[in-house]
Structures are given as structure tokens and as C-alpha cells.
Amino acid sequence: MIDFQHVSKRYKGAERFAVEDATFQVKDGEFVFLVGPSGSGKTTIFKLITKEEPLTEGSIQVNSFDLNRLKHRRVPFYRRTLGVVFQDFRLIQTKTVAENLAFVMKVINIDPYFIDDRVDEVLNWVDMADKKQRFPHELSGGEQQRVSIARALMNRPEVILADEPTGNLDPELSRDTLRLFERINRELKTTVLVVTHEKVLVDEMNKRVIYLDRGRIVGDRQQGTYEIAGAKGRR
Amino acid sequence: MTIYYIREGFRGIRRHLLMFLGSVAVITACLTLTGSFALLAENLDYNIGQLIDENEFVAYLEDGMDEDEAAGMESDILAVDNVRDAIYISSEQAMENYLERLEESDRLFADLPEDLLPARYTVYVENIDRLEETSQQVAALDGVDHVTVSLSVAEGFSSTRKVVVTVAALLLAALLAASLLVIFNTTRLAMQGRMEEIAVMKIVGATNGFVRGPFVVEGAVMGLVSGGLACALERGFYEVFQQIIESYQLADLFYVIPFRQVRTIVFAVYLGGGLFIGIFGSVAAIRRLLKV
Numbered sequence: 001m002i003d004f005q006h007v008s009k010r011y012k013g014a015e016r017f018a019v020e021d022a023t024f025q026v027k028d029g030e031f032v033f034l035v036g037p038s039g040s041g042k043t044t045i046f047k048l049i050t051k052e053e054p055l056t057e058g059s060i061q062v063n064s065f066d067l068n069r070l071k072h073r074r075v076p077f078y079r080r081t082l083g084v085v086f087q088d089f090r091l092i093q094t095k096t097v098a099e100n101l102a103f104v105m106k107v108i109n110i111d112p113y114f115i116d117d118r119v120d121e122v123l124n125w126v127d128m129a130d131k132k133q134r135f136p137h138e139l140s141g142g143e144q145q146r147v148s149i150a151r152a153l154m155n156r157p158e159v160i161l162a163d164e165p166t167g168n169l170d171p172e173l174s175r176d177t178l179r180l181f182e183r184i185n186r187e188l189k190t191t192v193l194v195v196t197h198e199k200v201l202v203d204e205m206n207k208r209v210i211y212l213d214r215g216r217i218v219g220d221r222q223q224g225t226y227e228i229a230g231a232k233g234r235r
Numbered sequence: 236m237t238i239y240y241i242r243e244g245f246r247g248i249r250r251h252l253l254m255f256l257g258s259v260a261v262i263t264a265c266l267t268l269t270g271s272f273a274l275l276a277e278n279l280d281y282n283i284g285q286l287i288d289e290n291e292f293v294a295y296l297e298d299g300m301d302e303d304e305a306a307g308m309e310s311d312i313l314a315v316d317n318v319r320d321a322i323y324i325s326s327e328q329a330m331e332n333y334l335e336r337l338e339e340s341d342r343l344f345a346d347l348p349e350d351l352l353p354a355r356y357t358v359y360v361e362n363i364d365r366l367e368e369t370s371q372q373v374a375a376l377d378g379v380d381h382v383t384v385s386l387s388v389a390e391g392f393s394s395t396r397k398v399v400v401t402v403a404a405l406l407l408a409a410l411l412a413a414s415l416l417v418i419f420n421t422t423r424l425a426m427q428g429r430m431e432e433i434a435v436m437k438i439v440g441a442t443n444g445f446v447r448g449p450f451v452v453e454g455a456v457m458g459l460v461s462g463g464l465a466c467a468l469e470r471g472f473y474e475v476f477q478q479i480i481e482s483y484q485l486a487d488l489f490y491v492i493p494f495r496q497v498r499t500i501v502f503a504v505y506l507g508g509g510l511f512i513g514i515f516g517s518v519a520a521i522r523r524l525l526k527v
């Protein structure tokens with residue numbers, strides 16, 4: 001569960017709040033879109049969840065972790081329960097697909113004995129097993145994003161955070177990618193939060209949508225559409 | 236885990252071998268320079284210590300003093316401040332000592348009158364820094380004709396030593412800073428090439444120690460290699476120094492401590508110093524990065 005209680009965030013030196021008095025909950029196994037205009041605070045919310053940024057006010061609870069009380073030393077262990085996907089994939093260019101996946105298990109000290117099987121398992125799951133030995137630059141954008149999603153799945157996260165995962169993809173691939181998140185949510189029971197600007201896809205997927213505007217939560221619809229006005233009008 | 240650090244550390248070194256070698260060269264130079272000055276100071280110290288042990292002065296008594304009067308001077312001399320001891324040497328004794336020192340062939344002086352050399356006292360002082368002053372006080376005593384003090388060599392060494400020690404201390408500070416800076420920058424550059432990797436590591440939950448590990452290994456290896464090279468260089472330099480002293484026939488005047496005697500400490504300081512610089516410099520370089 002992700003529980004935000006009156007969370008505000010002001011960046012150092014900034015005049016206004018990037019996130020202001022945000023309160024919302026996401027239950028285990030939910031799928032949520034986070035939408036809003038540029039600069040409305042979507043990425044900031046993710047950075048608060050990953051504890052890349054400290055919050056200014058309020059409290060955040062993620063699963064059993066109270067982020068206000070989480071000690072600096074414990075942060076890495078908390079992050080192992082999250083899977084993060086970026087718009088720009090962030091694959092390591094000098095490593096093959098398989099090495100990129102193995103890397104994230106290696107750096108949290110998992111016995112190499114378990115790693116190879118897990119790499120194969122996850123690559124099969126995202127249907128990329130045949131590209132195992134390729135380097136990132138030998139893959140299409142959609143394939144790279146699938147690898148980066150596979151990487152986020154490696155450590156069996158309880159929550160997946162995807163910040164504009166389709167931002168660099170054409171519409172057809174965007175649909176596939178969002179469908180992949182839906183499948184992860186459905187089959188692996190992983191909680192999924194996706195920030196996106198894909199109006200059409202949000203509209204057609206009928207998921208919960210949280211609307212942000214200038215740092216404030218201005219709407220939260222169970223089977224929402226991209227435009228908050230549209231959502232209101234429909235129901 | 237440790238194996239991972241070591242493998243990644245060496246992989247990093249291979250990736251920017253030239254930068255690594257450049258840094259090693261600078262650190263080696265810094266270590267060797269500092270160490271050489273410290274060794275020079277140590278040698279000077281040793282030699283000054285030797286000279287100071289011999290530091291004493293001779294107070295010559297006025298002519299025509301009889302034996303009893305001369306022996307009686309002892310209490311007057313001992314009463315002077317800073318005098319530790321005074322040994323009486325009679326006229327005959329002085330001649331005997333003198334003759335003893337002559338080569339067989341120079342025995343033509345053998346039949347000099349026994350009382351040619353004046354009776355004297357060898358005076359030892361408490362505090363060597365006041366030798367000059369004390370000798371003046373003794374010279375002023377009734378019955379003392381004059382004194383001779385052989386300070387010049389010791390003073391020469393002493394002032395050289397002051398310069399050398401000052402230079403060594405300044406070098407130590409400056410070159411330590413330079414070495415740390417070199418490691419710091421090298422680590423920073425190495426990091427820059429791996430930012431994306433580090434970002435991924437952090438976001439998937441690698442501990443700070445884990446992110447730091449390979450860089451610390453890299454820094455430590457850099458420091459140790461530099462220390463090792465400095466050891467080898469120092470050994471060579473020291474030999475050259477020794478040969479120079481010998482070739483100028485200065486060996487009587489200046490005793491060079493054998494390298495054997497300083498080897499352990501030199502090697503320990505170079506390797507330990509290198510290791511310290513390497514670890515400290517690289518840890519400092521990645522500190523800020525690990526804040527997030």
C-alpha cells in the first residue's frame with residue numbers, strides 16, 4: 001500500500017511547492033495512472049516515493065516502510081521492494097540485455113547461482129528471450145523499454161513506478177507497453193503506478209486516474225479518462 | 236562480494252589505464268620526494284647527534300701554574316653554570332696524548348720538553364645550545380688563559396637540518412594535498428564514466444558500500460602501486476646518495492645510515508601512506524554522490 005498524508009514538497013531554493021498537501025492511497029494490486037500538465041509534480045511524487053528527494057511536510061507510508069522514519073542506511077533495502085521504469089530506459093550501454101538484468105541482482109548481493117535462471121524467466125515473460133545477447137543499441141525503442149521493464153521486475157518488486165514509459169515510443173508500441181504493465185499488474189499482482197500523457201490509451205484502459213495540477217491533487221477517478229472534465233461529464 | 240569489488244576495481248583501472256598511470260606517477264613522485272627529504276633529515280639528525288656527543292670545549296690554563304693550583308681550578312670551573320663535568324689534563328699528560336696520536340715516522344718531536352703544552356681542562360656542558368656562552372664564562376675565570384670551541388661543523392649541520400626539516404614538512408603538507416587531489420580527481424573522472432551505472436545501482440537498492448567498493452579498490456590499488464614504486468625508487472636514490480658521499484670522500488665526516496636500517500620503516504610508510512591516500516581520496520570523491 002502507498003499512503004500519502006498531506007504531503008508537501010518544496011525543492012531547495014524553489015519558491016512554490018512542487019507538490020502541495022497531497023493525500024491519496026493506492027492499495028496493493030491496484031493499477032493507477034498519474035496524469036497532469038507538465039510541471040504539475042508527477043515526477044516529484046515518484047521521487048518522494050523512491051526517497052530520492054526528502055519530503056517537506058506530511059507523511060508517506062509504502063508497504064511496511066514509514067519514509068519519515070526510514071534511516072538513511074535502510075533506504076537501499078526499501079528500494080529493493082520497488083521497480084522503477086524511466087522514459088529513457090536507462091539501460092547500461094556496455095552490457096548485453098542479459099547482463100543488464102543480471103546486474104540489478106548482482107548489486108544487491110544475490111547469489112549468482114540464482115541469477116541466470118531468473119534472467120531467462122523474466123526475459124521469457126516479456127518475450128525477449130531471443131534478444132538476450134544483444135546490446136541496447138541493437139534493439140528498437142520498444143524492445144529497449146521492454147528490457148527496462150524486465151529489469152524492474154527482476155527483484156520481484158511489490159510496486160512498479162513508471163514515469164512516462166511511452167514518452168519515446170510511437171503510438172503502437174505505447175499501447176503494447178501499457179498493456180504489458182496491465183499484464184504485470186494482473187498476473188503478478190504487482191501494484192503499478194504509471195505517469196503518462198497518452199490520452200487515448202488512458203481513455204481506453206479504464207483504470208483509476210489521479211489528476212495533478214500545479215502540485216495539487218485535483219481529481220481521483222476509479223475508471224477515469226485522461227481529461228478530468230470528461231470524467232466528470234461521463235459520470 | 237569482495238571479489239566483485241576487486242574485479243570491478245581492476246576493470247575500472249583497465250578502462251582508463253592512462254589516467255591511472257598518470258596518477259600513479261604523480262603520487263609516486265610525491266611520496267618519493269617527501270620520503271627522501273625525511274630520510275635526509277634523519278641522516279643529518281644522526282650525524283648531528285654524533286657531533287653533539289663530542290661537543291665539549293678545552294679550557295687552557297695560564298702558564299706557570301703549579302700542579303696543585305691547576306688541580307684546584309676544577310671546583311671553579313664546575314661552579315660555572317651549565318658545566319656538567321671538567322676533566323683535568325696535566326702538561327705531561329697532554330704531551331703523551333699528543334705523541335700517541337703521531338705516526339711512528341713523526342717521532343722527531345719525541346724529545347720536546349715535557350711542559351711545552353699547557354695544562355688544560357676538557358669541559359663538558361649540560362645544555363649544548365649554551366656551549367658558546369658557557370665557554371666564555373669559563374674563559375673569564377682567573378687562571379684560564381683561553382678556550383677553544385669547535386662548534387662550526389655541528390652548527391653547519393644544524394642549520395642545514397633546520398632547512399631540510401622545514402622543506403620536508405612543507406613538502407609533506409603540499410604533496411599530501413596534491414596526492415589526495417590527484418586521487419580525488421581520478422575517482423571523479425572514473426565515476427563520471429559510470430554515472431548511468433551508478434544511478435541504476437542506487438535505484439535498485441545497492442548499498443552505499445557496494446557502490447563505493449570498486450572505486451575504493453581502484454584508489455587503494457593506485458596508492459599501493461605508487462607506494463611500491465616509491466619503495467623501489469627510494470632504494471635506488473639512497474644508493475646513489477650513499478655513493479656520492481663516498482666518492483667525495485665525505486664518509487668520515489658524514490655517516491650515511493645503511494638502507495637496511497631504515498628499509499622497514501620506509502617501506503611501511505610508503506605503502507601505508509599510499510594506501511591511506513588512495514582510500515581516503517576515493518572515499519572523499521564519492522561521498523557527495525552517495526547522499527541521495
Ligand SMILES: Nc1ncnc2c1ncn2[C@@H]1O[C@H](COP(=O)(O)OP(=O)(O)OP(=O)(O)O)[C@@H](O)[C@H]1O
Pocket residue numbers: 011012014017018036037038039040041042043044045
Ligand atoms: N530538482 C528540482 N529543483 C527545483 N525545482 C524542481 C526540481 N525538479 C522539479 N522542480 C519543479 O517542481 C515542479 C514539478 O516538477 P515535476 O518534475 O514533478 O513535474 P512533472 O509533472 O513531472 O512534469 P513533466 O510532465 O514535464 O515531467 C516544477 O515546477 C519543476 O520546475
Ligand SMILES: [Mg+2]
Pocket residue numbers: 042043044163
Ligand atoms: Mg516528469
